[in-house]
Amino acid sequence: MDADEFFNMFMDRLENQIKGTKEEHFIKQHFGGVVSNELICKGCPHYSEREESFLTVNLQVKNKKNIDQSLAAFVEGEMLDGDNAYHCAICDKKVNTLKRACLKKLPNHLIMVMKRFEFDYDTMAKVKVNDYCEFPTKLNLEPYTQQGLRKAEKAKKKEQGQDTEEQQQEENVTEYPPSYFEYKLVGVVIHLGFADSGHYYSLIQDREKEENSESWYEFNDHLVSNFDPKEIPSEAFGGEEKWKYFSGNDSSSMKEKIKNAYLLFYERIEHCSEDQFTTGAAKKDSPKKDEEGKEDRETTPTNRSNVENFTGDERPQLVRKLTSDSTLDSAALVKKEKEEDMEDLKNVPKEFLQNLMEKNQKFHLHKNIFSREYFEFIDEIVTHRQFTPNLKYTENYNIDFATNPEAYYDLETLKFAILFILTAIFRDRAREGIIRFLPFVKKNLRQVIFCDLVIY
Numbered sequence: 001m002d003a004d005e006f007f008n009m010f011m012d013r014l015e016n017q018i019k020g021t022k023e024e025h026f027i028k029q030h031f032g033g034v035v036s037n038e039l040i041c042k043g044c045p046h047y048s049e050r051e052e053s054f055l056t057v058n059l060q061v062k063n064k065k066n067i068d069q070s071l072a073a074f075v076e077g078e079m080l081d082g083d084n085a086y087h088c089a090i091c092d093k094k095v096n097t098l099k100r101a102c103l104k105k106l107p108n109h110l111i112m113v114m115k116r117f118e119f120d121y122d123t124m125a126k127v128k129v130n131d132y133c134e135f136p137t138k139l140n141l142e143p144y145t146q147q148g149l150r151k152a153e154k155a156k157k158k159e160q161g162q163d164t165e166e167q168q169q170e171e172n173v174t175e176y177p178p179s180y181f182e183y184k185l186v187g188v189v190i191h192l193g194f195a196d197s198g199h200y201y202s203l204i205q206d207r208e209k210e211e212n213s214e215s216w217y218e219f220n221d222h223l224v225s226n227f228d229p230k231e232i233p234s235e236a237f238g239g240e241e242k243w244k245y246f247s248g249n250d251s252s253s254m255k256e257k258i259k260n261a262y263l264l265f266y267e268r269i270e271h272c273s274e275d276q277f278t279t280g281a282a283k284k285d286s287p288k289k290d291e292e293g294k295e296d297r298e299t300t301p302t303n304r305s306n307v308e309n310f311t312g313d314e315r316p317q318l319v320r321k322l323t324s325d326s327t328l329d330s331a332a333l334v335k336k337e338k339e340e341d342m343e344d345l346k347n348v349p350k351e352f353l354q355n356l357m358e359k360n361q362k363f364h365l366h367k368n369i370f371s372r373e374y375f376e377f378i379d380e381i382v383t384h385r386q387f388t389p390n391l392k393y394t395e396n397y398n399i400d401f402a403t404n405p406e407a408y409y410d411l412e413t414l415k416f417a418i419l420f421i422l423t424a425i426f427r428d429r430a431r432e433g434i435i436r437f438l439p440f441v442k443k444n445l446r447q448v449i450f451c452d453l454v455i456y
Ligand SMILES: [Zn+2]
Pocket: 041, 044, 045, 046, 088, 089, 090, 091, 092, 095
């Protein structure tokens, strides 16, 4: 299963689980958009459309230099003409018709799938497309939406002096403000590998931090590290890279990168809700109270960034209402919070809780193993051993404790130290924690030649 298939399955299951609860529309509200499949008659003013909801927008990568080209291809459509012309039911005749799909409604969180996995019918095998394809950190989607396309078409007609009769497509149209189409990149899922095997990891922007601070993290299994967003092009755009190899002379050639973006997560810069916009004339919002109960003085409803459409009791349950209990002392407050936590946990499936508990235990164990204190402790154990100089080791290194206890302890200490280095050196990114006793181990290993190479 690839990440896209996983996402769809996950959302499906989630949707089933929340059916009938207050959060029933959660997924649609945050991730769901609408695509319009349009039939635009060219020989007559008639028009029809079929709406289709989506959770992800799939983008072609092959031969596309950037996602603007992919999106342009997405809305390009095809002309139905000649024998293939569309039969307009109203005119009862065949007319040349443009058949296309375009974005109609956009969610606050827009997920795009780069189509990097294809089926090759020549080789009958799944292949990965490693083509170079750029994506921006700021994205304006208006040109690929119904509103944007119509605007552009109108402008083009005007320019060409055609003042032809209006297409009958103006009903059921919402006029969105420019901010509706403005997005920023907040996450990328990278696929590293081939069509049939590979590894996923994520680059995610820290959105809790104040605006304009570009703080990103790489989430790679249990390793979380800082990530410089300037590296996004080299990490995620794909394409080729220089590859150095040695064959007598130093040579280099280009080879395909097997690491590239697979899922893109864009977030609308100013969150909004579809309910803010009404079909036809825009609804004038009376001043609303925002989260802190202050009057919202913004002039347009879309400026209320991050304020979702929840009011009063419709708010997600996770937002605690503790303000009304201001008379409680802090101990009672903590107790109450704990009780509420337990109450929240009641709805969580047992299996999931068990799994979470195990994960947490493992995490804390690892956290201790890779702590500075633990490294220092190991350092003390290893360096504390006074190695016997010039010990004679037998050839098969089976040292018997009874006949040669000193050599036995020396060798066991070294084995332990090497095992620790090999386990920790690859997992501890900081590394300086183990470098301290490395010279000591190296020095003592010189007596035990068979291991000497290991340390280099
Ligand atoms: Zn017609």
